[in-house]
Amino acid sequence: MDTKDLINKYRSGRLLAEEEELLDRYIENGTVSLDELEDLKGIKVNFEALPTPEPSQNLSDAFYANLEATKQKEQKSKALAHWFAQLWAGQPALRWAYSVGLIALGVGLGYLLRPGGEDNRKLENLSAEVSEMKEMMMLTLLDKESPSDRLKAVNLTSELPDASVKVTEALLKTLNNDENVNVRLATLEALYPYASHPQVREGLIKAIAMQESPLVQMALAEMMVALQEKRSVENLEKVLKNKNTPPEVRERIEKSIEVLI
Amino acid sequence: MDSISDNALMLKVRDGDLDKLGLLFERYKKILFGFFYNMSHDAGLSEDLVQNVFMRILKYRAGFKGDGEFKVWMFHIARNVGHDHYRKTKGKETDEIDNWKDKLGDDNMNREVEIEKGEDLDLLRLALKRLDEEKREILTLSKLEGMKYKNIGDILNCSEGAVKVKVFRALQALKQEYMYLQARV
Numbered sequence: 001m002d003t004k005d006l007i008n009k010y011r012s013g014r015l016l017a018e019e020e021e022l023l024d025r026y027i028e029n030g031t032v033s034l035d036e037l038e039d040l041k042g043i044k045v046n047f048e049a050l051p052t053p054e055p056s057q058n059l060s061d062a063f064y065a066n067l068e069a070t071k072q073k074e075q076k077s078k079a080l081a082h083w084f085a086q087l088w089a090g091q092p093a094l095r096w097a098y099s100v101g102l103i104a105l106g107v108g109l110g111y112l113l114r115p116g117g118e119d120n121r122k123l124e125n126l127s128a129e130v131s132e133m134k135e136m137m138m139l140t141l142l143d144k145e146s147p148s149d150r151l152k153a154v155n156l157t158s159e160l161p162d163a164s165v166k167v168t169e170a171l172l173k174t175l176n177n178d179e180n181v182n183v184r185l186a187t188l189e190a191l192y193p194y195a196s197h198p199q200v201r202e203g204l205i206k207a208i209a210m211q212e213s214p215l216v217q218m219a220l221a222e223m224m225v226a227l228q229e230k231r232s233v234e235n236l237e238k239v240l241k242n243k244n245t246p247p248e249v250r251e252r253i254e255k256s257i258e259v260l261i
Numbered sequence: 262m263d264s265i266s267d268n269a270l271m272l273k274v275r276d277g278d279l280d281k282l283g284l285l286f287e288r289y290k291k292i293l294f295g296f297f298y299n300m301s302h303d304a305g306l307s308e309d310l311v312q313n314v315f316m317r318i319l320k321y322r323a324g325f326k327g328d329g330e331f332k333v334w335m336f337h338i339a340r341n342v343g344h345d346h347y348r349k350t351k352g353k354e355t356d357e358i359d360n361w362k363d364k365l366g367d368d369n370m371n372r373e374v375e376i377e378k379g380e381d382l383d384l385l386r387l388a389l390k391r392l393d394e395e396k397r398e399i400l401t402l403s404k405l406e407g408m409k410y411k412n413i414g415d416i417l418n419c420s421e422g423a424v425k426v427k428v429f430r431a432l433q434a435l436k437q438e439y440m441y442l443q444a445r446v
Contacts, residue, residue, distance in 0.1 A: 027429050028422035034429055043436040046385055048404055055294040059308040063286055063315055070319055071279050 003032055011039055134160055135167055142170055147180040154186045158193075168194050172203040181213045188219050195227050208235040214249040221256040230260050267331035275322045285331070286315055292405055293339055299401040300343060300394075302386060313342045332408075333415040340398075340416070347394065384446070388438035396431035403428050 006023055009015055015023065026032040034040065087094065134156055141153030157163055157171065168191070175187045194200045204223065211217050217239055224232040236253050239245055245253075267288070273281045293314055297307035317338050325334060389397055402413045403424075410424045417424065 024426050024429075027425050028420075030422070030425075034425065034432070037429070040429070040432045040436060043385075043439060044432055046381070047389070047400060047432075047435065050299070050382060050385060050389075050404075052295040052298050053304055055290055055308055055311065056304070059290060059294070059311060060286075062308075062312055063290075064283065066312070066316060067279060067282060067319070070316075074279070 007032065007036060010037065131160060135164065138167065139170055142174055147183055150174070150178065150180065150183045151186055154183065154190045157190045163194055165199070168197060168200050168203075172200070172207070175203075175207050176210050181215055184211075184213065184216050185219060188216065188223065192223065195223075201227070201229065205229060205232045205235055208232060209238045211239075212244075214246050217245070217249050218252050221253045225256050225259050228260070233257055233260050236260075268327050271318075271322070271325050271331045271334075272327050274319075275325050275327075279319070282315065282319060285318075289332075289335065292407075293335075295405055296336075296339060296401055297343065299389070299404065300397055302390065306346075310339075310342050310346060314339045317342060329415065330412070333412060336402075336412075336416045380446075384442050385435075385439060388435055388442055391438045391442075392431065392434055396427075396434050399424070399427045400431045400435065 003026060006015075006019060006026070009019065010023060023032065027034065034044070138153045138156040138160075141149050141156070144150060144153075154171070154174070157167060160167065163171075171187050171191050175184055175191065178184050178187065191200055191204065195204065204220065204227075208217070208220050208224070211220060221236060224236065236257050240250055240253055240257075267285065270281045270285050274285070290311055293311045294307050297310045298304060301307060301310075314335065318335065321338070325331070389400070392400070399413070399417075402408055402416065403410070410421045410428075413424045414421045417427075419427075
């Protein structure tokens with residue numbers, strides 16, 4: 001639609017919604033200027049002619065009074081800041097005092113916030129109690145019928161910071177008496193870290209002759225080599241003498257004996 | 262050129278030469294007063310608001326970067342001052358149309374032409390007052406001395422074209438209100 005037609009239609013008040021949008025767009029991009037819309041001219045002129053009174057002298061008086069007050073306030077705070085800065089620059093002793101003060105404060109706070117002796121003791125007690133509980137759990141689990149429970153029990157020993165005699169004895173008993181080969185193998189592994197204890201070592205040597213499972217026998221022979229335990233040779237030879245010992249195990253044990261001797 | 266020196270003055274104010282604000286005050290007190298007066302038609306209130314604008318300029322002078330026109334920055338502050346005031350007083354204003362009609366009385370017949378002209382202006386002021394704040398504001402800004410559509414766009418964060426459309430719509434609304442009031446007289 002021609003802009004003239006659009007304007008004429010607008011003047012007669014018959015614009016459709018989309019034509020109104022078009023007129024908006026024309027005004028927006030400058031195709032139609034507001035002056036062309038004559039119906040608004042009158043109101044525009046009248047509106048622009050609306051007289052606006054002048055502000056009174058009060059406005060200026062109040063403004064300059066406020067300005068002066070602000071200036072004075074800022075000068076005062078500036079003077080104070082300046083005085084402080086001068087004091088700072090002029091007296092190095094003050095700076096030293098400040099630094100020493102800060103260090104003292106830091107040390108003091110550190111002292112106040114140090115981990116309390118009582119707290120430490122509480123923590124130690126707590127972890128000891130947890131260890132005891134784990135130990136008890138392990139011993140209880142070892143007596144269970146299910147092999148998986150017993151395996152769990154054996155694995156629990158790795159979480160104990162230091163195994164007690166009770167624990168190692170229980171493990172050695174399991175090594176010699178448990179009917180499940182896997183449990184016995186796991187027990188052997190669990191005992192290895194404690195092999196430096198003389199009783200454990202003794203128990204391991206004795207166990208060689210008591211084992212019937214070839215897997216456990218072989219594992220024991222290997223462990224003896226790893227521990228460089230010459231006292232085990234006697235027991236290893238007992239296994240060799242046993243007619244039921246399978247040839248692979250025999251071979252392995254012979255090799256171990258060679259290394260040990 | 263005015264705006265360059267406006268900015269130079271404001272930068273000096275920012276850097277601590279507060280006396281220079283006096284020059285900016287002299288330049289803009291009437292314009293700002295006109296802005297608030299056309300919005301409120303209350304001279305006392307308008308003076309207070311102008312005062313508030315300059316105190317805020319002083320307070321927030323460090324925020325003036327000098328990359329835009331001072332006038333636009335000042336009107337941003339002025340609008341905020343105005344909004345803060347209207348927010349506080351919202352709901353307290355009453356529609357004056359009935360009071361105004363009472364004021365006219367029954368002796369219309371005896372009025373002289375000049376008085377009638379005065380009444381026309383009153384009617385127009387009343388029509389303006391009945392517009393919503395946004396429309397009243399755009400018309401007021403467009404009426405201010407030296408204020409171009411581009412400046413208004415910068416103040417209102419919109420394009421120059423959008424300002425034209427807003428003025429167009431506001432004028433239409435003003436005319437409608439005016440005609441409505443005329444019909445009631």
